């Protein structure tokens with residue numbers, strides 16, 4: 001197993017940093033090959049600037065093919081982006097770890113997706129029938145992804161009726177709109193709640209939960225997001241009326 005661990009926390013001695021260390025050790029102990037993108041340690045440039053945008057958005061610099069997973073002409077991209085593409089192409093599994101900040105990911109991680117998931121690499125791939133390959137198909141199809149998250153909120157408050165909203169809803173832009181969009185199978189997230197006050201016993205429980213999720217990475221069932229091109233959506237990409245009748249919102253995109 002080739003695992004790429006994306007880590008977005010400024011402080012290696014944090015809870016998040018300790019869990020990252022546990023996770024990398026566990027993966028290596030189980031024989032996985034592991035590479036890491038520690039975004040703060042790398043001083044990752046988080047903001048797409050005009051130079052990036054010109055390179056990534058210029059269609060005449062793209063070579064997009066339906067048959068190649070990464071048919072992307074990377075010669076024009078910055079060195080830092082090409083290095084991340086090489087790691088992603090190598091990986092069969094990607095862990096994305098961050099603390100929940102204002103209901104989302106730290107800006108440095110958002111900027112990693114903005115700059116790395118460029119057209120032709122992560123999206124914009126055409127199928128032979130002319131449809132766009134996305135939501136379960138596409139450049140990164142065949143890879144697995146899992147979010148590892150710490151959150152200050154107590155567990156009950158990130159449940160379906162909790163005041164913070166359901167964690168699946170909070171993570172919908174990342175898990176559905178980014179990872180699944182690019183074709184990756186998304187495993188259920190591991191969320192460590194109440195993360196601002198963690199006793200040694202609670203840390204050990206969190207580390208044990210992480211080790212168990214990593215041990216079973218290859219066999220866990222992914223979140224059952226619907227495939228865009230699997231027949232559930234009409235020509236306008238709206239869910240067919242007979243599916244999830246009477247319901248709307250984020251949950252209807254799960255085939256449960």
Ligand SMILES: Cc1cc2nc3c(=O)[nH]c(=O)nc-3n(C[C@H](O)[C@H](O)[C@H](O)COP(=O)(O)O)c2cc1C
Pocket residue numbers: 009014015016017099100101102103104150151152153195196
């Ligand atoms: C800028 C900022 C925003 C935060 N926003 C949230 C939030 O929206 N929901 C939540 O549950 N916790 C929030 N927290 C708490 C963090 O998730 C929590 O401190 C962190 O996960 C603890 O892990 P750490 O010690 O490794 O940083 C926030 C913390 C900071 C610093």
